Amino acid sequence: MLAKGSWRLVTDDHTLWTEVIKNKYARSRDGLEILTKAKGSSFAWRNFASVLDVVKKCYVFNISNGRRAKFWTDPWVLQVPLAELAITKIDADKLHSRVADYWDADQGWKVEEFESVMPSSIITKIRAVMVDPLAAEDDRPIWNLTSTGKFTASSACRSLVPQSSDQQTIWQKVWKLQVPERVRMFIWMTMKGKLTTNAIRKYRHLTHDDSCPECEGLPETHLHCLRDCEITKRVWRNVVPSESQSEFFNCNYETWVMSNVANDSQGNGRGNWASYFILVLWYI
Ligand SMILES: [Zn+2]
Numbered sequence: 001m002l003a004k005g006s007w008r009l010v011t012d013d014h015t016l017w018t019e020v021i022k023n024k025y026a027r028s029r030d031g032l033e034i035l036t037k038a039k040g041s042s043f044a045w046r047n048f049a050s051v052l053d054v055v056k057k058c059y060v061f062n063i064s065n066g067r068r069a070k071f072w073t074d075p076w077v078l079q080v081p082l083a084e085l086a087i088t089k090i091d092a093d094k095l096h097s098r099v100a101d102y103w104d105a106d107q108g109w110k111v112e113e114f115e116s117v118m119p120s121s122i123i124t125k126i127r128a129v130m131v132d133p134l135a136a137e138d139d140r141p142i143w144n145l146t147s148t149g150k151f152t153a154s155s156a157c158r159s160l161v162p163q164s165s166d167q168q169t170i171w172q173k174v175w176k177l178q179v180p181e182r183v184r185m186f187i188w189m190t191m192k193g194k195l196t197t198n199a200i201r202k203y204r205h206l207t208h209d210d211s212c213p214e215c216e217g218l219p220e221t222h223l224h225c226l227r228d229c230e231i232t233k234r235v236w237r238n239v240v241p242s243e244s245q246s247e248f249f250n251c252n253y254e255t256w257v258m259s260n261v262a263n264d265s266q267g268n269g270r271g272n273w274a275s276y277f278i279l280v281l282w283y284i
Pocket of ligand 1: 214
């Protein structure tokens with residue numbers, strides 16, 4: 001569920017962390033593709049995959065030797081993959097071709113292989129890219145929401161921040177809280193209702209069963225996962241002052257997240273309530 005993790009899965013093939021994730025969830029070991037193919041059903045994986053949707057929309061490949069980026073299905077000329085800009089459907093067997101497959105070391109671009117399916121304006125843009133087949137360095141994905149090209153979860157979130165001023169104000173508060181960036185990312189997802197619960201999976205026809213795996217029968221909604229499930233309820237009962245519990249457990253999801261995130265009160269020696277609330281939410 002961590003945006004940074006998703007990004008590393010895209011950019012770094014060799015970290016231990018990546019290996020663990022790949023071995024655990026993925027069937028193919030081939031960069032981004034594993035993320036669309038993998039079908040884990042754990043809560044963590046489902047959310048990880050939905051952050052990935054954000055990540056995937058926000059990078060382009062910087063072409064070097066052309067051996068890593070896929071010509072049709074990775075973004076490298078523009079922010080969208082060429083397959084989406086093609087005038088006709090691309091043959092399935094070509095979808096996995098790399099950029100280098102369309103480059104001749106002596107002649108440059110093999111334009112004849114794609115000119116009949118691409119608009120001429122795009123062909124001009126392709127021609128402006130040079131491939132260096134002898135380069136040792138692979139094509140590199142560049143995060144395009146920051147000036148440095150380095151990934152940050154905050155830029156990922158800001159690109160999708162809700163426009164309503166209430167939410168914006170609350171979001172600014174979240175941003176100032178002293179919590180790790182991955183926690184902020186998680187809060188953003190909860191605020192936007194982006195956690196992939198079984199209720200949402202059922203709505204999307206991904207499952208017939210929307211019930212919580214812990215408490216059979218009850219639908220696994222956001223509110224259920226994060227507040228009302230028997231297990232999470234026990235955690236909250238321990239940390240929410242008893243005089244506030246009735247209010248805490250009796251409001252709808254949006255009000256619940258917003259009011260707690262906006263609550264600056266200091267108390268019980270735990271520092272700022274909002275930070276504390278968010279950290280507990282994260283550990284749940
Ligand atoms: Zn439950």
